[in-house]
Amino acid sequence: MIELDAASVCVEGPSGEVTILSPTTLTLTERRVSIIGANGSGKSTLARLVNGLALPTTGYVRVDGLDSHDDGAAVRRRVGFVFSDADSQIVMPTPLEDVALSLRRLGLRGRERTDRARAILARYSLDHLADVSVHALSGGQKQLLALAGVLATEPSILVCDEPTTLLDLRWRTTITALLAALDQQVVHVTHDLDAALLADRVLVVDEGSVVFDGEARTAVAHYRALMGTPA
Amino acid sequence: MSGRAERAAGGRGRRGRRRPVRPAWTGPLGLYSPRATWLHAVPPGWKFGAVAVVSIAMTFVREPVVALGALVVSLALLACARVPLRGTLRALGPFVVLAAGIGLFQWWTRGWAAAVVTASTLTALVVLATVVTATTRTDRMLDALVRGARPLRRVGLDPEVLALAVALMLRTIPALVELVGEVRDAARARGLEREPRALLVPFALRTVARAHATGDALAARGILD
Numbered sequence: 001m002i003e004l005d006a007a008s009v010c011v012e013g014p015s016g017e018v019t020i021l022s023p024t025t026l027t028l029t030e031r032r033v034s035i036i037g038a039n040g041s042g043k044s045t046l047a048r049l050v051n052g053l054a055l056p057t058t059g060y061v062r063v064d065g066l067d068s069h070d071d072g073a074a075v076r077r078r079v080g081f082v083f084s085d086a087d088s089q090i091v092m093p094t095p096l097e098d099v100a101l102s103l104r105r106l107g108l109r110g111r112e113r114t115d116r117a118r119a120i121l122a123r124y125s126l127d128h129l130a131d132v133s134v135h136a137l138s139g140g141q142k143q144l145l146a147l148a149g150v151l152a153t154e155p156s157i158l159v160c161d162e163p164t165t166l167l168d169l170r171w172r173t174t175i176t177a178l179l180a181a182l183d184q185q186v187v188h189v190t191h192d193l194d195a196a197l198l199a200d201r202v203l204v205v206d207e208g209s210v211v212f213d214g215e216a217r218t219a220v221a222h223y224r225a226l227m228g229t230p231a
Numbered sequence: 232m233s234g235r236a237e238r239a240a241g242g243r244g245r246r247g248r249r250r251p252v253r254p255a256w257t258g259p260l261g262l263y264s265p266r267a268t269w270l271h272a273v274p275p276g277w278k279f280g281a282v283a284v285v286s287i288a289m290t291f292v293r294e295p296v297v298a299l300g301a302l303v304v305s306l307a308l309l310a311c312a313r314v315p316l317r318g319t320l321r322a323l324g325p326f327v328v329l330a331a332g333i334g335l336f337q338w339w340t341r342g343w344a345a346a347v348v349t350a351s352t353l354t355a356l357v358v359l360a361t362v363v364t365a366t367t368r369t370d371r372m373l374d375a376l377v378r379g380a381r382p383l384r385r386v387g388l389d390p391e392v393l394a395l396a397v398a399l400m401l402r403t404i405p406a407l408v409e410l411v412g413e414v415r416d417a418a419r420a421r422g423l424e425r426e427p428r429a430l431l432v433p434f435a436l437r438t439v440a441r442a443h444a445t446g447d448a449l450a451a452r453g454i455l456d
Contacts, residue, residue: 110374
């Protein structure tokens, strides 16, 4: 369960403090939550709060009762995070080694770690690319690998910050279907309104505030009206 | 389409088929080649130790025969590693040219013996380092580095962080080379290929942005926790 208790995020700007996210209070228990909003609206900041990548300037963020400020490492163990640009998320030269890097955190050693990494790659149909240079992978394969690397540690919550933005239609469909099939609670920041419609709950963020919180179809209609685009 | 791709495509029809566009040069780092050779079976710590010892020993070499011998041995080891020939030659090419250039300068200033020693030594060491990266998974390198760096805990250095820094370097250098290509193509597309600022400014900005993004990704994956 994700709880935000009057959590706000402010940054120092050239002309004083700038509020990126106004004080927000939410409790997210639904299995599929989407966050939609315009560029720069604060939706990524909201997502980063959940993983502890961003810490609240005021208020609290708790995941399964753990405070993101005081128990950051424990929160990150529970919450996986996928970025839109997989290139910056993949650290190692080959897919096998990158997934194995994630598994180091579990304390697995040598051969066991490699075998587990290979099994994870097979689960996501990436086993034939295990030893290929990551430079040779397509954008979709890289995003799938980034996702596999995060899911390797079996987090209970997955936060995805626009994971399909840079992908073609085929890979977007593949990644969206994969996210939909996960057992984990998924918080999905997206510009893909079709994907948002699959969520149990949708938050619409505008100018640093959650301006709508509710059922998917109504939320998307609200967002369209906000953006001045016809349904 | 990149500048190289445009040039390659532009010639078709009028001048016949041209050579396919090659991927950006990314050097010999991260060139792991999965094979079942005896070199792959050697523990990474031994390989690191051997390269370190040879590197130090080569600084004392003054005889061209010894330097050439070291080069032959390193090339023999590369052959034993059964690395893909074309990719390896392309990765090592610029280093060989650089070593030849330094050798020429040595020949001009200190004579042919110094030239042979310098060029052969440099090439041999780069080839040996390539043998290590081509026959050792980065994951195994990390394990060896973590083990080797354990004594540094006493001075407050975390071996895991040190090993991760090395892994990041192996991944980042080829990535930066790719970034140079992208920035150069973007400058070409705007007709600014002779404008240094059009290359340096976006390269610096994108490198810093990438560093931030990588830091975020490491933190998000809890790798440094």
